Each structure stands twice: as C-alpha cells, then as structure tokens.
Amino acid sequence: MNSVMDIVAAAVTIIVVAIPEGLPLAVTLTLAYSMKRMMADHAMVRKLSACETMGSATTICTDKTGTLTLNEMKVTEVWLGTETTEVSFPLEIARNVYELLQEDIGLNTTGDVYKPDFASSPEISGSPTEKAILSWAVLDLGMNINEPKENCDVLHVETFNSEKKMSGVLMMRKSQKAIHTHWKGAAERILDMCSHYYVRSGAMKAVDDAERLHISMIIKNMAAKSLRCIAFAHTEVADKNEQAAHGKLEESELTLIGLVGLKDPCRPGVKTAVESCINASVNIKMITGDNVHTAKAIAIECGILNANEDLNDETVVEGEQFRNYSPEERMEKIDKIRVMARSSPFDKLLMVQSLKQKGQVVAVTGDGTNDAPALKEADIGLSMGIQGTEVAKESSDIVILDDNFTSVVTVLKWGRGVYNNIQKFIQFQLTVNVAALVINFVAAVSSGEVPLTAVQLLWVNLIMDTLGALALATERPSSDLMTKKPVGRSEPLITKNMWRNLISQALYQVVILLTLQFKGKSIFSVDEKVKDTLIFNTFVLCQIFNEFNARKMEEKNIFKGLHKNRLFIGIVMITITLQVVMVEFLKRFANTERLNWGQWGVCVGIAALSWPIGWLVKWIPVSGKQFIFFPK
Known part of the structure; x- marks a missing residue:
C-alpha cells in the first residue's frame, strides 16, 4: 500500500513540476516591477499588458x-503682403491695417489675456499657437486685445477644425454698423481664399498669378525654416442682412492682412x-x-x-x-x-x-x-x-507624463526589458522542469525508485518558481536591447538561442545527476540516503548557478551589471540559506541527511561547472528556423 501511495505521490508531483505555473507569477512580477520603475521615467502605465506589447513595437x-x-511657440517672422517687417513694436503699417490685425487677433481666438492686479505682466492662456500670437500682439506690439471686444459685436464664430485648418468670426463694428468677416489659419488655405492683399501704406493690391506665386514662395520658405505659417485675412460683407441672419462667413474674395511665422523648436x-x-x-x-x-x-x-x-x-x-x-x-x-x-x-x-x-x-x-x-x-x-x-x-x-518623445523611447526600452525578462524566466524554468522530469523518469523506469522525493520536488518547485521569478523579473533593461530588431507580432516566445542554452544546461544536469544516481554510492562510499541527499543538493545548487546563466541569454559575461541588481543577489543568498536549512536541519521533513564540508564542496563544484558550460555553448552559432513553442 505504501509503495502505491509513493508512486501516486511521485506521479502527482511530477505533473505539478512539469507545469510551469510560475510563469504567470513571473509575468505579473516583471510587469508590476516595470510599471513602478517607469513612473520614475515619466510614464504611467494604465494597462499592465501594454508594457510587454511596447517591447514588440515595430x-x-x-x-x-x-x-x-x-510646444512653446513664438512669432519670429512677420510679412505684410510681399514685404517682411519687424516682429516687435513699432510695426510700420497703416492704421487701418493695424486695426484689422487687432480685430482678427482679439476676436478670432480661443485664448485669453488677463492681467491680475499688481502683476507686472499679463497672463495669457490658450493653445500654444494662440498663446504665441496673443503674446506677440500684447507684449511685442503693445496691442490692447480687449479693445475690439468692447467696440465690436461678434455675430458668429467658426471654430478651428482639423479639416479646414482655420477659424473665423463674423463681427460688426458698433460705431460703423459695418459687418466684417475675419479668418485666421493655415497660410496656404487662407491665400487660396484671397483676391487682394494689404501693403504697408494700407492700400489694397490685387493678387495676380505672379503675386500669388511670390506669396506662395514666401510661405514655402518660412516652412522650410520649420516655421508654422499663419495668415490673417478680412473682407467687408456685401449683403449685410443675409450674412447676419444666417451667420455665414465669406470664404472668397478676401484681403490678406499679413503672415506670421511661429517657431516651435x-x-x-x-x-x-x-x-x-x-x-x-x-x-x-x-x-x-x-x-x-x-x-x-x-x-x-x-x-x-x-x-x-x-x-x-x-x-x-x-x-x-x-x-x-x-x-x-x-x-x-x-x-x-x-x-x-x-x-x-x-x-x-x-x-x-x-x-x-x-x-x-x-x-x-x-x-x-x-x-x-x-x-x-x-x-x-x-x-x-x-x-x-x-x-x-x-x-x-x-x-x-512629460509629453516628451524621449520618454516614449524609454517606454520602448522598458517594454523590451519586460519581454526579455519573461524569456529569461521561461528558459530558467524549463531547464528545471526538463532536468527534474528526465531524472525521475529514468530512475523510476530503471530502478523503480525516484531520487527526488515529492517533498523535495515541491521544494524545488516552490523556491524556483517564486524566488526565481522575483530574481529574474527585477532585471533592469540593458542598453544592448535597443540594438536588436523588435520581436514582431508572429515571432515565437522561445528562440533558438534559448533552446541552445536550455538543452545544454538540462543535458549537463541530467548526465551528472544520473551518474550520481547509479554510481554515487561507490564513488563517494556513502549509503543510499546520503547519495539521495547529494543528488537533491546538487540539483538545487545547479539551478542557483544556472540562474546567473539565465540573466544573459546571449552575452558571454553573465556577471555584467550584476552589482546594479541587489535584489537578485539578495534572493540568491536567501535561496542558498534556505537550502542549507533544508538539508542540515529539516532532515525528517525533507528526507535528507547531513552532509560534511567535503560533500558540500563537491555539490558546489559540480553546480559551478554550469558557468563554463554556459560560456562555451554561447560560442555555438545557431541558425535556421525558430522552434514553434509558446507562440506569442
């Protein structure tokens, strides 16, 4: 009956070990850790899965x-018709043109100018473009933007939209009872609506083909200097009653007031x-x-x-x-x-x-x-x-959080780090699972007994899944991640490099531990229980040393950047301490026997060989198609 129970317990344990149930924990840990660290890099993650997806962005x-x-616009260039002029006061233009420009800026805007009591300068609000134009008008030209609001009635407003790329107002001057249309927006769009333009003297000139081409070249030259070109245009409404009743803004036969170039470095x-x-x-x-x-x-x-x-x-x-x-x-x-x-x-x-x-x-x-x-x-x-x-x-x-493209690139780097950490844990976890399953299966078939008991396997599963996941999930992204191609949408999660590393380490562990299983008693002149303890201890120590190999899947120097991850070092020390307690002090619970210093040295020496083996196999080039396991 006891042998049947042992077989059932071993079978259930093998099934538990075979399933990498630590993977969800590792994924959650690395996502949560990265999310916390990204806040310091000006990125707030709203959806955890986005961290990993960003690493695959193409x-x-x-x-x-x-x-x-x-996003700090400033007027750096001003044109009146086909002539450039000073940006700041005094603006050498006729009074009528100045007043039209003042109306267009003051009424055709979503921004606002407010001067608090005892303040030395006004507070200007609005979009970056509106703020730049208002700042230029108030601070450079000395305009009173509130004056048009007092002297004019706004009849209709055409708000800016992304299709027209301009905004307009239909307004009436109280003193003259004249109705006017004012437009402001993308220079080339405004120019298409204009048939005349103002010159410095205040006179109007017709826009013939040559003048239109000349003004178009001015706009192109401003744009070539990375200036955003905004135009102002105006016309007096012909049919005042119809325009006022329907709130319709004239979109043809306008007169160009001027052009301004805004620089956003x-x-x-x-x-x-x-x-x-x-x-x-x-x-x-x-x-x-x-x-x-x-x-x-x-x-x-x-x-x-x-x-x-x-x-x-x-x-x-x-x-x-x-x-x-x-x-x-x-x-x-x-x-x-x-x-x-x-x-x-x-x-x-x-x-x-x-x-x-x-x-x-x-x-x-x-x-x-x-x-x-x-x-x-x-x-x-x-x-x-x-x-x-x-x-x-x-x-x-x-x-x-800081609206900066540099932070977008930082998010990309963290995303690649998340994906890389998940791959590290999978490589590490599968090495443990493959080695444990092969050792127990071969030993059970050949001798009817398993060298790793149910408690020992569960112990390995516990410390490798939880502590291993925590150690590998907290690796910060390295700069070399930004020299590789993105993973893409259809690439497999387990790469050929991972399979190379995984198989080499698992094969080494299987060969060593099966040798201990069948020849350990004669090699070390020990009894069955000590031999099984040697197998258990060597197996756990192999995983601890292989944890360092898993840090770098392609780099040969597995210790690079190790000093920056104190948590990894701390977890390795905790794992070693728990293993010593398990072997030396929990003999009845773990079914182990105390080992002497020489036997501990042998276990550590065998496990440490995984480092040079890991270094050597990375010299083996891998080529051909990926193994299609765990597709993304």
Missing part, C-alpha cells in the same frame, strides 16, 4: 507639436531618441497638421528624415493624398511613408489600420479628443500627460 506614429517639439535629446529607435529597427512616422514644408523641416531637424535623401511622394505625403490612395496603393506605400502632413484624425486612424494590416505592431501618440479612435485602434496607445485631454488619456494604455 512602428511608432508620433505627433509633432509638444512631443517632438517643446525641437526638444533637447529628441534627435538622439529618434536615432535610438532607428538603431532598434523601429520605424518612426511623424503625423502632423502642419504643411509639407514645415513637416519636412522639423522631420529633418529631429532625424526622422535625412536632408541628403531624395524626399519624394513616397516618403512625405499629405493626409488628403494618403486617404485618396486605393487600398492596394496604400498597402504598397505605407512602409515607405515617414511623414504625413496636413493630416486629419481620420488619416491618423487610417495609417494605424493600414500598418496593422501589414502585420506591424503599432504604437501611437496623441493628445486630443480626436485622437481617441487612433489610440484605441493602436496596439499601444500613448497619450500626453500635460497637453492630453481626459478622453485621450482614457483611450490610451500608457500616459507620457
């Missing part, structure tokens, strides 16, 4: 403003971060609402584009052009596109969907409410913590 679709740039470190992504074989695609010339200039400044490249329609496209592609054209060109200008939220969503259809793992940054569909559709949605709306944050997986 493409990052990023916004420009605030992510690649500082790249963030420090962005170019280095982009280079890191390129070295990591991750594609960067910049999606922006700016015109093509501004988008190209910023992309070159950030390192997304190379100034020496032939930048054609396959590299830089406009949103309208992209959405008008046929599905076949879009799938053919999607990989080559690196910048999409004048894009709408729908274009961004379409880009994400197309990339996913190509099998890419896509990360997307966004900050606006309109970005929510793209953030949800992406494999990893990254919202901005400062400029981001609540809708965008709720739709995202990770919140970038």
Whole structure:
C-alpha cells in the first residue's frame, strides 16, 4: 500500500513540476516591477499588458507639436503682403491695417489675456499657437486685445477644425454698423481664399498669378525654416442682412492682412531618441497638421528624415493624398511613408489600420479628443500627460507624463526589458522542469525508485518558481536591447538561442545527476540516503548557478551589471540559506541527511561547472528556423 501511495505521490508531483505555473507569477512580477520603475521615467502605465506589447513595437506614429517639439511657440517672422517687417513694436503699417490685425487677433481666438492686479505682466492662456500670437500682439506690439471686444459685436464664430485648418468670426463694428468677416489659419488655405492683399501704406493690391506665386514662395520658405505659417485675412460683407441672419462667413474674395511665422523648436535629446529607435529597427512616422514644408523641416531637424535623401511622394505625403490612395496603393506605400502632413484624425486612424494590416505592431501618440479612435485602434496607445485631454488619456494604455518623445523611447526600452525578462524566466524554468522530469523518469523506469522525493520536488518547485521569478523579473533593461530588431507580432516566445542554452544546461544536469544516481554510492562510499541527499543538493545548487546563466541569454559575461541588481543577489543568498536549512536541519521533513564540508564542496563544484558550460555553448552559432513553442 505504501509503495502505491509513493508512486501516486511521485506521479502527482511530477505533473505539478512539469507545469510551469510560475510563469504567470513571473509575468505579473516583471510587469508590476516595470510599471513602478517607469513612473520614475515619466510614464504611467494604465494597462499592465501594454508594457510587454511596447517591447514588440515595430512602428511608432508620433505627433509633432509638444512631443517632438517643446510646444512653446513664438512669432519670429512677420510679412505684410510681399514685404517682411519687424516682429516687435513699432510695426510700420497703416492704421487701418493695424486695426484689422487687432480685430482678427482679439476676436478670432480661443485664448485669453488677463492681467491680475499688481502683476507686472499679463497672463495669457490658450493653445500654444494662440498663446504665441496673443503674446506677440500684447507684449511685442503693445496691442490692447480687449479693445475690439468692447467696440465690436461678434455675430458668429467658426471654430478651428482639423479639416479646414482655420477659424473665423463674423463681427460688426458698433460705431460703423459695418459687418466684417475675419479668418485666421493655415497660410496656404487662407491665400487660396484671397483676391487682394494689404501693403504697408494700407492700400489694397490685387493678387495676380505672379503675386500669388511670390506669396506662395514666401510661405514655402518660412516652412522650410520649420516655421508654422499663419495668415490673417478680412473682407467687408456685401449683403449685410443675409450674412447676419444666417451667420455665414465669406470664404472668397478676401484681403490678406499679413503672415506670421511661429517657431516651435525641437526638444533637447529628441534627435538622439529618434536615432535610438532607428538603431532598434523601429520605424518612426511623424503625423502632423502642419504643411509639407514645415513637416519636412522639423522631420529633418529631429532625424526622422535625412536632408541628403531624395524626399519624394513616397516618403512625405499629405493626409488628403494618403486617404485618396486605393487600398492596394496604400498597402504598397505605407512602409515607405515617414511623414504625413496636413493630416486629419481620420488619416491618423487610417495609417494605424493600414500598418496593422501589414502585420506591424503599432504604437501611437496623441493628445486630443480626436485622437481617441487612433489610440484605441493602436496596439499601444500613448497619450500626453500635460497637453492630453481626459478622453485621450482614457483611450490610451500608457500616459507620457512629460509629453516628451524621449520618454516614449524609454517606454520602448522598458517594454523590451519586460519581454526579455519573461524569456529569461521561461528558459530558467524549463531547464528545471526538463532536468527534474528526465531524472525521475529514468530512475523510476530503471530502478523503480525516484531520487527526488515529492517533498523535495515541491521544494524545488516552490523556491524556483517564486524566488526565481522575483530574481529574474527585477532585471533592469540593458542598453544592448535597443540594438536588436523588435520581436514582431508572429515571432515565437522561445528562440533558438534559448533552446541552445536550455538543452545544454538540462543535458549537463541530467548526465551528472544520473551518474550520481547509479554510481554515487561507490564513488563517494556513502549509503543510499546520503547519495539521495547529494543528488537533491546538487540539483538545487545547479539551478542557483544556472540562474546567473539565465540573466544573459546571449552575452558571454553573465556577471555584467550584476552589482546594479541587489535584489537578485539578495534572493540568491536567501535561496542558498534556505537550502542549507533544508538539508542540515529539516532532515525528517525533507528526507535528507547531513552532509560534511567535503560533500558540500563537491555539490558546489559540480553546480559551478554550469558557468563554463554556459560560456562555451554561447560560442555555438545557431541558425535556421525558430522552434514553434509558446507562440506569442
């Protein structure tokens, strides 16, 4: 009866050991640890699984403003018609043009200017573009922005939208009872609506083909200097009653008041971060609402584009052009596109969907409410913590707290670290399982007895699953992770390098422990119980030493960076201490016998040989197809 119970107990234990139930624990631990550490790197993880998915990202679709740039716009260039002028006061223009510009800036805005009592300077609120224009008007030109609000009545407001790229107001001057339309927005869009323009003297000139081409070149040149070009235009309404009744803004025959160029410099470190992504074989695609010339200039400044490249329609496209592609054209060109200008939220969503259809793992940054569909559709949605709306944050997986692209790259590095740590634990866990199962199976078939008892196997399972998982899950990502290609969507979790390491260590342990099983008594002149204790102790120590091998799956120096992970060292010391207690003081419970110093030395020596073996096998090149186990 006892032998039957022993067989049943051994069988149940082998089943328990064979199942890597420590894997969920290891995954949860490494995700939770990484999530905590990423907070210090300005990334708040909302969904744990996003950490690991980010490590597999093959493409990052990023916004420009605030992510690649500082989001601190400033007016640096001003044009009146075809002439440039000073940015600051005194602005050499006629009074009527000055008043029109004051009305357009003061009424056609979502920003606000407020001067608290006893404050030396006014407080200006609004979007970065609005703040830049208001700051220029108030601080550089000395305009009283509240004056138009007192002297005019706003009849209708056309808010800015991503399709038109402009905003407008229909207003009436109280003193003259004249109704006017004011527009402000993307320069090339405004220019298309204009038939005249103002010169410094206040006179109006017709925009003929030559003048239109000249002004278009001014806009392109400003964009080439990475300036965002904003135009102001105006017209007096012809049919006042109809316009006032229907709130309709005139969109043709306008008069161009002027152009301003706003500079938003790249963030420090962005170019280095982009280079890191390129070295990591991750594609960067910049999606922006700016015109093509501004988008190209910023992309070159950030390192997304190379100034020496032939930048054609396959590299830089406009949103309208992209959405008008046929599905076949879009799938053919999607990989080559690196910048999409004048894009709408729908274009961004379409880009994400197309990339996913190509099998890419896509990360997307966004900050606006309109970005929510793209953030949800992406494999990893990254919202901005400062400029981001609540809708965008709720739709995202990770919140970038400092709105910086450098932090996006840090998240990518942590994601790869998470994936790598999971692989380390799987390699380590399967080595334990394979060795334990083979040893007990061969011994049971040949002699009818198992060298590792149920309690011993459960003890190994306990310390290797919990402490082993904790040790390997807390490894910080190394810089060499950013020199490898991303894993991708369809790659297997267990790589050929892992199989090489796993099989070599498991084979060594099986050979050594089976030798001890069949020849241990004669080699060491000990009884059966001491021999079984030697097998148990050597087996556990082999796992402890192999834990160091598991830290580096490809690198030959397994001790590199070990001093930075005190938790790993502490867990190894705790494991060794618990094993000594198990062997020396829990004899009845563990069915062990005390070992002398020589026997302990033999156990440690045999286990330590796993280090040179691990070093040697890493010289063996691996090639061919991956083993398809544990598909991702």
